[in-house]
Amino acid sequence: MDGTGYARPVIPQGDPPTQDAQVRPQSLMLSFLGVHVLNRGVAVFSGSVIDVFARVGVSEEAVRSTLTRMVKRDLLARHRDGRRMYFGLTARSAAVLEDGEHRVWRSGAVNNDWDGTWTMVGFSLPESWRSLRHDLRSRLVWGGFGPLQNALWVAPGVVDVTDLVHDLDLNEHLKVFTARTAKPTEADQIVHAAFDVPAIAERYRAFLRRWDRDHPLPGAPDDLARQLLLHTEWLQLVRQDPRLPAEHLPRDWPAIRAEQVFRTLAEAYRQPASSIAESVLETIPVEGSSAGV
Incomplete structure (x- = not known):
């Protein structure tokens, strides 16, 4: 459990966190599944997933390879309907996605309730x-x-x-x-000895440089693409952030503004992205989160 009493992240095997700013197809896939598949009881046709990912520059080959790897890691289950292949969640991927949802919407990026432990x-x-x-x-x-x-x-x-x-x-x-901590050790010493605070801050500043503007990502084709990239980058940020106590961070800690920007944009993209997804995604109902082929 973390300092707020909630479980720590479920870790997809073979996919540890990275400091690399490059977004990997599996990270994009998890964001897509979390927004458009989690808790909906459906599996998604692979061809429509390819259509969505083309919007963010991911090739068909990369999408198919990612789907195959995620099946092997028990993060997706195949469902055949006629000659078409659909992909749905497993119990394991549902747990990963629910954890991400918690990190994004409930625990938040700023730790204001640390008890000194x-x-x-x-x-x-x-x-x-x-x-x-x-x-x-x-x-x-x-x-x-x-x-x-x-x-x-x-x-x-x-x-x-x-x-x-x-x-x-x-x-x-x-x-x-x-x-x-006990004298002469101070909590502030622990924060700055064990964690690269400037590097954490710079990741949030990089997020703000991309997203804190009137028209973020003008090259993206639509709000579905922007939503996918926004959620993916934000989830990577909060999962790399150890949620250090706010009282031991600078008063202008950039995560505060970054979280405001994320929430505002996520709400702005939600309805238009959902409308586009409904027109693009072909789904079939599935029973349970881990139903097999």
């Missing part, structure tokens, strides 16, 4: 376990942790580390604590 994780892995060490660090970053010092990581709030790393089978190699 930190979760600390210490670990010791053999040198030969390089791949596992990489996976563990990726999971910790995803869960809002930063490296305080060698093999000691820290995150604001109470984090369910067991859930975060459950499939890595490393419980015997981890030491997990919840703690508060």
Whole structure:
């Protein structure tokens, strides 16, 4: 759980967070599914998905490859209707998307309710376990942790580390604590020692440079394309953000303005994008979130 009492993100296997600003097709696909498929009880024809993704410059080959990979990762299920193939959610992808919905609309980008608690994780892995060490660090970053010092990581709030790393089978190699700072250590020191605060701020400023204007993305063909790109970029931002306590951040923290811009644009695009999607998407009803072919 995070500092607000909600579960930390469900992590799609093989798709850890990245600092790279380039948007990957799977990230776009998850945004598309979250906005237009989640909780609707439908599967979407692959051809209409290709039509949507062409609007943001993703090729048919890339879309088909992404759909195939997501099936293999149990993030999509195939549904055949005649000669046509449709794709619907699985229980796993529904959990991923519901987590994203929570991060975007409920927990928010600004942590104003931190209670002073930190979760600390210490670990010791053999040198030969390089791949596992990489996976563990990726999971910790995803869960809002930063490296305080060698093999000691820290995150604001109470984090369910067991859930975060459950499939890595490393419980015997981890030491997990919840703690508060004590003199002479100050919380502000922890924030700036374990996290690259300027880099986090710059990601939000980059978002504002693209979106905080009268007519964002003038080259996009329509509001469905803008909606898809907006939601994808914002979700990547909030999932890379450890939600550091606002009281230990600059007063002009750019996430405040960025979240206002996101919410305003998301509402502006919602109805026109929905109308376009209804005219483009061909769907069939499916029973349950994980129904198979």
